[in-house]
Amino acid sequence: MPHERGHTPAQGELSARLSDPRYGSATITPHLLRYLTLVAAERGHDLSPALGRAGLSEAALSSVGLRVSYRQGSSVIREAVRELGDPALGLAVGRRQRVTAWGLVGLGLQASATLRDAVELGVRHHGVTGSMLDYRLEAVPAGAAILATARYTDSELRAFLLEEAFGSIVALIRDAWRKEFTPHSVSVRHHRPAYGDEYERYFRCPVTFDAPDDRLVFAADDLRRPLPGADAYTLAQVAGLLDAARTHGRERQDLVQGLEVSVARGLPHVPPLAQQALARGMSERTLRRRLAEHGTTYEALVDSVRLVRAEELMTTSDLPLHRIARMLGFSDARTLRRAVARWFGTSPSAMRGAASRLRRPA
Structure with missing residues (x-):
C-alpha cells in the first residue's frame, strides 16, 4: 500500500x-x-x-x-x-x-x-x-x-x-x-x-x-x-429525505460524540448516566430514549471508548496490563483480557506482538 x-x-x-x-x-x-x-x-x-x-x-x-x-x-x-x-x-x-x-x-x-x-x-x-x-x-x-x-x-x-x-x-x-x-x-x-x-x-x-x-x-x-x-419532483422528494437524514445524523453525532468525549476524559472513572443527563438538561430516562432512537446505549458508548483507549495503550506503550486495566476502569488484568478477547478476538500479547512487527523497519 x-x-x-x-x-x-x-x-x-x-x-x-x-x-x-x-x-x-x-x-x-x-x-x-x-x-x-x-x-x-x-x-x-x-x-x-x-x-x-x-x-x-x-x-x-x-x-x-x-x-x-x-x-x-x-x-x-x-x-x-x-x-x-x-x-x-x-x-x-x-x-x-x-x-x-x-x-x-x-x-x-x-x-x-x-x-x-x-x-x-x-x-x-x-x-x-x-x-x-x-x-x-x-x-x-x-x-x-x-x-x-x-x-x-x-x-x-x-x-x-x-x-x-x-x-x-x-x-x-x-x-x-x-x-x-x-x-x-x-x-x-x-x-x-x-x-x-x-x-x-x-x-x-x-x-x-x-x-x-x-x-x-x-x-x-x-x-x-x-x-x-x-426529474424535479423526484429530486425534491429525495432532497427532503436526505436533509432530514442529515439533520438526524448530525444530532446523533453531536450526542454520541459528546458523551464519548465525556467518558474518555473521565476514565478510569465513568460518569454515571444520571450525571450525563443532568449536564444535558434532561432526565436519565430521556437520555436513554434519545440514545435508543440513535441505535445505541450508554453502556455501548462506554465500551467503545474503552476499546479505542485499550487499543492505543496496548499497541503504543509497554505499560503492564494491570496498569492499563486500572486506567480503563477495570478491576484487574483478567477483566481486561476478557474484554480484549471480546473486542478483538485475540489476546493482549498477540495484539502487542502484531503492533511491534508493524512498527519494525522493513
Whole structure:
C-alpha cells in the first residue's frame, strides 16, 4: 500500500488517531464495506472472520439503520488488503459500484438536472454514502473540483480510501450518465504506486501524483450537461429525505460524540448516566430514549471508548496490563483480557506482538 509522500505510519500518528474519541463513534453507513465484501467474495475470499473481529457481520451490513465506526471500517479494510494481496483493491471496490450503491443519494444523482447539480448533491450528502473521507467542492479554472480530505491521520489507508472514493464517483457518473465520461484530471498526494497505470486506464484522463492535494476535477462543459433521468419532483422528494437524514445524523453525532468525549476524559472513572443527563438538561430516562432512537446505549458508548483507549495503550506503550486495566476502569488484568478477547478476538500479547512487527523497519 503506498503511503502519503513516502510517509510511514509512526507510533505518534497511531496514538493521535486512536486517542480521538470520534474514531470509535459508529456514524458511518456501511456502503463501502458492503462492496468490499462483495469484491472479496467474487475473488473467492470470505471476509466474515475480519468482519467478526470488528464486531460486524455480513448480514448486518445490509441493515438499513446500521452505522459503523472508522475503527471498524479501517480494521476490515486492512485485513482485506492483506488477505487479497491486491494493492489496487481500492480502485477495484470503487469501480465495482453502480448508482444504486449509494441508495437515496444515487437516486438523487439520477434525478438531478445537470451533472453539476448531481455533484453538488453528492458532496452535500457524502456522509450518507459511507465515505470515510470528507469532501468539499471548489471552483477551478477547468470547472469544479471535489477535494478529498482525511478525517484522521491514517497514511496506511489514504491511497485505498482515495481510490475507492474517486473510483466510485466516476463509476456512478458513468452508470447514470454515459459510459464514455472522463474527468478533466485527477491529482493525489501519494507517490505513483507500482500499479499507477491502472489509474490512467480507469480514469482515462491526466493523473498527477505527489500533488499538493487530492482532487477530482470536472470540466465546465460536462458540468453543464443535462442528465437523462432528470426529474424535479423526484429530486425534491429525495432532497427532503436526505436533509432530514442529515439533520438526524448530525444530532446523533453531536450526542454520541459528546458523551464519548465525556467518558474518555473521565476514565478510569465513568460518569454515571444520571450525571450525563443532568449536564444535558434532561432526565436519565430521556437520555436513554434519545440514545435508543440513535441505535445505541450508554453502556455501548462506554465500551467503545474503552476499546479505542485499550487499543492505543496496548499497541503504543509497554505499560503492564494491570496498569492499563486500572486506567480503563477495570478491576484487574483478567477483566481486561476478557474484554480484549471480546473486542478483538485475540489476546493482549498477540495484539502487542502484531503492533511491534508493524512498527519494525522493513
